Amino acid sequence: MPPQEILIVEDDESLAASLAKVLESEGYRVTTAHTGDEGCRRIEEDGDSISLVVTDLRLPGASGLDLVAYAKDKHPHLPVILVTAFGTADTAIEATKRGAFDYILKPFEMPEILDLAERALKQASLARETVRLTDGSGGGGTEGDAMVGSSRPMQDLYKGIGRVAANQANVLIRGETGSGKELVARAIHQYGPRKDHTFIAVNCAAIPETLLESELFGHERGAFTGADFRRVGRFEQADGGTLFLDEIGDMPMTVQAKLLRVLQDRAIQRLGGKELIPVDVRAIFATHQPLEAMIRDRRFREDLFYRVNALELHVPALRERPEDIPELVRYFLERHGAESGSQIPSVQPDALERLCAHPWPGNVRQLENTIRKLVLQARGYVITSDHVDAILAGGEPSEGASIAQRVAVLLEEAQTLETGDLHARVVNEAEAELMRQAMQRSGGNIAQVARWLGISRVTLREKLKQHGLYPAK
Numbered sequence: 001m002p003p004q005e006i007l008i009v010e011d012d013e014s015l016a017a018s019l020a021k022v023l024e025s026e027g028y029r030v031t032t033a034h035t036g037d038e039g040c041r042r043i044e045e046d047g048d049s050i051s052l053v054v055t056d057l058r059l060p061g062a063s064g065l066d067l068v069a070y071a072k073d074k075h076p077h078l079p080v081i082l083v084t085a086f087g088t089a090d091t092a093i094e095a096t097k098r099g100a101f102d103y104i105l106k107p108f109e110m111p112e113i114l115d116l117a118e119r120a121l122k123q124a125s126l127a128r129e130t131v132r133l134t135d136g137s138g139g140g141g142t143e144g145d146a147m148v149g150s151s152r153p154m155q156d157l158y159k160g161i162g163r164v165a166a167n168q169a170n171v172l173i174r175g176e177t178g179s180g181k182e183l184v185a186r187a188i189h190q191y192g193p194r195k196d197h198t199f200i201a202v203n204c205a206a207i208p209e210t211l212l213e214s215e216l217f218g219h220e221r222g223a224f225t226g227a228d229f230r231r232v233g234r235f236e237q238a239d240g241g242t243l244f245l246d247e248i249g250d251m252p253m254t255v256q257a258k259l260l261r262v263l264q265d266r267a268i269q270r271l272g273g274k275e276l277i278p279v280d281v282r283a284i285f286a287t288h289q290p291l292e293a294m295i296r297d298r299r300f301r302e303d304l305f306y307r308v309n310a311l312e313l314h315v316p317a318l319r320e321r322p323e324d325i326p327e328l329v330r331y332f333l334e335r336h337g338a339e340s341g342s343q344i345p346s347v348q349p350d351a352l353e354r355l356c357a358h359p360w361p362g363n364v365r366q367l368e369n370t371i372r373k374l375v376l377q378a379r380g381y382v383i384t385s386d387h388v389d390a391i392l393a394g395g396e397p398s399e400g401a402s403i404a405q406r407v408a409v410l411l412e413e414a415q416t417l418e419t420g421d422l423h424a425r426v427v428n429e430a431e432a433e434l435m436r437q438a439m440q441r442s443g444g445n446i447a448q449v450a451r452w453l454g455i456s457r458v459t460l461r462e463k464l465k466q467h468g469l470y471p472a473k
Helices: 013-025 036-046 063-075 087-098 110-128 152-165 182-189 208-215 252-263 291-296 302-308 323-341 349-357 363-377 385-392 398-416 420-443 445-455 457-466
Strands: 005-009 029-033 050-056 080-084 101-103 171-174 199-203 244-248 282-287 311-314
Touching: 005 036, 013 029, 029 036, 029 152, 029 385, 036 050, 036 063, 050 063, 050 110, 063 080, 063 087, 063 282, 080 110, 101 110, 152 182, 152 311, 182 199, 182 244, 182 282, 208 252, 208 291, 252 302, 282 398, 291 302, 323 349, 349 385, 363 385, 420 457, 445 457
Parallel strands: 005 029, 005 050, 050 080, 080 101, 171 282, 171 311, 199 244, 244 282
Antiparallel strands: none
16 A cells, blocks of 8 residues: 555644654655645645645744644545644533544654654544445435435435325325424425415324324313413314324324314314314325224224325335435434534444344334434534444443453554553553543532542542543533
8 A cells, every 4th residue: 555645734834744754764754834825735636646645834924723624624524633732621622523533732843743753643543444424415404304315215206295294185194103294294384385374283192182183183271171362273283284194093083073074074073172263274184004904993083094094195104215324324314413512423334234134123214323322423524333233232332341442452553663652551541531530520510520430529620620621612
């Protein structure tokens, strides 16, 4: 393989030359720039061939922080090491926020920068081997929920939505729990003539039987004990727009009878009231249950079935369209990565294979919850098959396994040195991670963390300061 190229951006020409000489002696190919603007130009022109950028913080023209942001915008997986003589908390936070791999303080020893460069290049190499799901077109980048997928079953669904959207007849959407039936209902509303009016969704399974009738049709004051005021029901609220009734199979028979009357007469009567109130509503229904079997068991009215089933759409289960999983993964990574405020992680090929091979009994909803957990686990870096396996098994990656893997890496590095400080490094890293997690879980409560760890508050504060962990941050 050709040598990896490192770009040094440093206005101190003697320091740049010394650093270049040391890196070249390790087999790297080095190019240099002496201003921030020149560094940005090199990244613009040669970014695909550059493996690592080492830049000073203070430069003529664009600053080192500006260069970090520019590099991450143009080449998200290009690592940047920031060199600075000003190791303030603000500098560290801002450098990390803009996407720097790490920063090193002046003056530094050459072995320090070599070790940091090697780690950065390893991370970049790992990222290049992953499936970069944040590239290319797809469902990401939109606000709120979106229908994602380009498989044949989804194409058929899109066509079905287009056919029924302009029609004012009732629609029954069938599909398993978590497959996205409400999204389909919203799409029908969005592409229909009522798009500028209200869309209201009601989950019939989530409302107690005694309250569902009042929820849908409203009630007059005094209609029952506790009815201290008049309530306008969902049908009235949706007048002129669309009412989506999810899980209609869970609707009690008594409410089914009144719903049938409303669909026939296009008017509602509040509980305790005598007045018929006309309503102009496009009704969309959804269920995961076999309504035909429920009719045979006398749990669903046959006459109501033919009213709600004027038009029918089927939402495919996720296992019926596995080719859409990479696109869905990309969409949820972008969505939940943005929510968490971290860099969107890459996904290793074997991790994506695990996700595609999983049966997903909870469908898209389960996949989204899994990706949300993976984003938190990966912390903006790489999602591995270990992460996926642990979360799908109902747990999280083993802390023991993580520690063992880190020790193995450190031992491998130590074998190349005549003398080392491996014991101190392992103890230091483990203690720092213990402190970080404890502070995170306690919400920064010093007294609580001190009790957990069995040390005094004074000792805890000293150790937090030692590891650069500040409660206020």
